[in-house]
Amino acid sequence: MSNSITVQELVEKVRLKVLQGEDYLQRKITTSDISRPALEFAGYFKHYPAVRIQLLGITETSFAKDLTHEQREEYMTRMCMPQTPCFVISTNLPIPKELKKAANDAKIPILGTHLTSSQILSNMTSYLLGRLAPRKSLHGVLVDISGVGVLITGDSGVGKSETALELVRRGHRLIADDRVEVYARDEQILVGTAPQILKNLMEIRGIGIIDVSTLYGTGAIMPSDQINLIVHLETWTPDVQFDRLGDRGDTQTIQGVIVPKVSVPVKTGRNLAIIIESAAMNYRAETMGYDATETFDRNLNQLIKQNSERDSKGSAN
DSSP, rough: OSSSSHHHHHEEEEETTTEEEEEGGOEOOOOEEEOOOOOOTTTOOOOOOTTTTEEHHHHHHHHHTTSOOHHHHHHHHOOOTTTTEEEEEEEEOOOOHHHHHHEEETTTTTTEOOHHHHHHHHHHHOOOOOHHSSEEEEEEEEEEEETTTHHHHSTSSHHHHHHHHHHHHHEEEEEEESSEEESSSSSEEEEEEGGGGGTTTTEETTEEEEHHHHOOOOGGSSSSEEEEEEEEEEOOOSSOOOOOSSOOOOEEEETTEEEEEEEEEEOTOOOHHHHHHHHHHHHHHHHOOOHHHHHHHHHHHHHHHHHHHHHHHHHHO
């Protein structure tokens, strides 16, 4: 994934209008941060973030109107730096004439939208984060199981792709096989997608490369998904103890995001697709407030209490 996009891509993906500078849409955007110039209209440029998209809304344009023509001309000219990708004006506001001239001289496009500043800021930030956030490539398979993004990991040959294929056959959706590109949308959300070269494809040993969308339809694939749960497949050996009650609370931190993790032993005769499907459903139940382990503990404590009371009565008799 590239670490920059063009203004043209932003226009197309966020549905902006080109108000001025159609010949300059190949300028590069290199950061997802967006600036709403305020101190700049007061003449303070010491920390001007010139590499960011500059968003002007009602507040910024109203403040600029209170300045003199000479001040607006000076400040807007100083805002048009060589590294500034573009200006965006919200709420169908007119372009200040001083900005028109300064942006034209600097070959910087001016874009517009009918949306409010808050709305277009959210839309642009979401898109730019998805395109420009640092990526990490992981070995695994990402599948969406009834709305739960499950990253299946494990050693080569343990059966990740075959298990994912069975999950697809059961009506779930594939995001990526073999390599998963992940990025943090924020401190709590981790998103996974497929590298362009592997999009919609799976490698099945003994068969080769298959196109999931061709064999199972477009409903069997997704372009990206949030990673909610990691299921790690491990070859079963008698000397390794696996969690039987699900109360260890294992996690894995990826790109600064903590993701719940469960380890599943791989043994002949086990239906891994059903097990992983159950793990996803159990995760969903836990997020809704139901914990099967707590229910088991409660039932066990109740049974111990009943047995203790019965033994006490028997001793008394």
